[in-house]
Amino acid sequence: MKKTIILLIFLFVISYIGLSSFFTNNKTKKIDSILNSHVEHLETHYKVLLYHQNIGADVAYLATLNKKGFIDIFEQLNNDISKIKKDTLRKELYNLLKQKYKFLKQKGILQYQFVLPNNESFLRMHKPSKYGDDLGDIRVDYYRVNKTKKEVSGFVQGRISHGFRHTYPILNKAGVHLGAMEVSFSSDIVQEYLTNVSNIETHFLVDKNIFDKKVWDKKAIILKYLPSVENPDYLVTINRKSLDKSHKKVDLSDVSKEIVLKMKKMKKFALYIMDNQNTVVVSFYPIKNFDGKVSAWIVSYEKDNMIQGTIKNIATIKIIIFILLLLLFYFIFYILQQKKRLDTEVEEKTRELQLLNESLEQTIKDEVEKNHQKDVMINSQSRLASMGEMIGNIAHQWRQPLNALGITIQKMQRFHQMDKLDEAVMKKSVDKSMMLINKMSDTIDDFMGFFRPDKTKIKFSASEVVEETVNLLEASLKNSFIEVNIEKTQDDTSIDGYRGEFTQVILNIISNAKDILLENKIKKPKINITISKENDEIIIAVQDNGGGIPSNIIDKVFEPYFTTKDQGKGTGIGLYMSKMIIEENIGGKISVKNADAGACFTIKLNKEILCKC
Structure with a gap:
């Protein structure tokens, strides 16, 4: 608990320093904004006066010439x-x-x-x-x-x-x-205008270096200038009526070095001085000669209540923050104490539960093992069922080339009996026979790829798998007079996963569609497959025109051992395994609904998730 108290104190100090710095920065920005407004106020009135002086001088010049x-x-x-x-x-x-x-x-x-x-x-x-x-x-x-x-x-x-x-x-x-x-x-006119019209008390600072050294000691200089309290390198001009002495009442000792440094930059600026209970803003605006060089400054002294108010407000906020943080951390300390008490109670209850869990642990292990064995058995049954389907498809795929091969051999025998079996006929017959044998061999290779177990995930095209699966079932589907249409996107449909398992899913869905079309004796049976891509989702929809699934059982089709087929014709695990493969092994979604004249199975594969698998 001692370490916790030390940590809370440390966090309290860090939090207060951070929040205090934040509000101090806000105070600085607000004060800078106020100071800038004073300088801009002085600049605006000075430029207005200068504009009117320029017009007056031009008028006087032209009137004199004329x-x-x-x-x-x-x-x-x-x-x-x-x-x-x-x-x-x-x-x-x-x-x-x-x-x-x-x-x-x-x-x-x-x-x-x-x-x-x-x-x-x-x-x-x-x-x-x-x-x-x-x-x-x-x-x-x-x-x-x-x-x-x-x-x-x-x-x-x-x-x-x-x-x-x-x-x-x-x-x-x-x-x-x-x-x-x-x-x-003269500068007196500027000072009188700013004082009487703009209500800004000002005086001029003139650079000592612009004076003619030959006349520096003349008494006339003494009568017009006095040493500046703002900067020792400048002289302050005396107004014709009286020099504004408001600046002499303000102690500039704390900011004198800052004034000298800023004046060397030859840019307008302002700063403030706390004078007793008042805040005085001192603004400096540079005056340039006709070469564009700064040779004098207008300086104004103005009282400002906003700066003092800002400083007081920030000080008040800091006090409030200190009190709130103190209350917050005390509350945290109280919560931690309560938590420690609760932790002790929880530990006692945990020990009691641990004794109970020890007796249940073995039971749970046994159930988990049983469920695992059940999943293995279902997977095996699904695989065997698919193999049965595929063996039937192999028979359909081989039937046509075997018939063609038999006809070729009979032709060879007939030509031999007619004594017309020359080298050309023999070569043509052998070439055709080898072509048929190679086609049968390719069929075996395709089906062997399906039965080969997946050990590692690979990148493959979902569109290609769908097309290859349809090709595997082509003979069986044609023999049943089922028309298959594939509409696919030109976008990339590659995913990371187990190719064989994905093929098994497509095979299960198409086989189920074929069975329902044959069972319901549809006159023009069709299976439409669309492969599309929306954003990062690959969508595969398989729809038949077999009449659809009854609404009272459509929600059960993905349950294990659920089937609508006669006993011995269906295992009830094909769609269950398809759902397991898509949602658990690949990370997608599979669903079914009735659409138009039949059922529509939809597989959605999120490409972004799949690529992270």
Whole structure:
């Protein structure tokens, strides 16, 4: 009993660990699904905003190009003009676009800037006093637009700030490249939109590496960026109104390494932190520049009740599982104790029965031996009966060739008496005689095959056995004017079994049909044999037109020693042995029913079972 207790404890521990792991995995999957929904929520609102920004930038670009006098100013700038003339044109452009820039600022556009084909800054509408500096090394977007004369857009870092920049080529109607213009949105607009419209508190993380090392120490940088609490390699941007400090209230120390590793993969992700009684989901969405490289991230902090609820639910389920398993194994232990008590009682009763069985054992052995001897005797009687049938068939098979042989010999004698027995006549007579003798010899071989005892199972065709058996009985059936029709399938009907025994079954059924046809004096006696295959079953049906079997005895035809023939004409064991051979030795089924004008015996052989025998 001690071993049983140890085993039950071991099974209890294994079961609890297995079920606990299963629900832990479910918890992980559900939490991952919740985290993914947060990231996708952030991504959807970000992409919607980005789509509208792209439309706004395109509209601003086209409106600027179509502004009367705009293209004329840039065409003059591309001529060799003095510095005074250039300053005059700059003021003229500023005055031309001043009202438009005021309108664009209300739509969230921060930078509205114009650059000459040599990447020289011509006018910054947001800072008109600063111009003439070379932006080719600082702003790759200007360099690329002036070189390819094609629009580029993406997240780009400038000298002291970053933004979602849309840079377009300035072309006149003749397609001459006159410079480039920029329409940019700051990250503040994205943060304000996500906060006010989508109710998502966010901030931007910018990679330190995108800043110009030459201006890194400028105070302007300090005013726009602070070190990130999420990743030391990034800076967090300061919103124009105020930096969302919700992230600073959350302790990220437990997940800081995980954040750094996941950010290196440059793919969106989210994780959660248990903050006092609240669950905070931190989502990270990568921002790409116009080269498709990640140079910044949008980070959001959102409270979530579903994760905390999932964790509590799984914890509750684990406690319930523990209690249920404890009750289950206690019940098993109780059952085992009861079983042990019952086993003891059974052992006592068994000893009592054993004494009784010992006295009955010899009696049973004797009865078994008697039954065995009875089966052997029935089998022998069936064999002898079949041999009697076959001897009669041999007589029928030999009668025709013997008559023909006698006629041939008489002809030889007549030709001899007439002195016409030459070599040709002699050869023809001898050849015909030998043919008849060989046919009789073949008949003996066929019947010897039937009487040869089966010792091992072999593979044989059920269709071939049926045809060969009919051939053995051909002379007897023809002599009785019985027509035999065989309709067989072209499918494979091979089975594993005792060929001789199977032949005996077919012989018994056909012989019984012949006897009933002769006994009832049927005018046009027929035996129809069909061999078919359905799925894995081989079906052999033997039907006569002898009037059928009376309904009051049809259920008894397979019983030993039951016969409807007159005394001395039937043993009553043929069909009994046929049933034993088919159902016990071969593993099939045999049945009989009345159909149409006679009885129909059906043999069903399951090919799959037979091949395993």
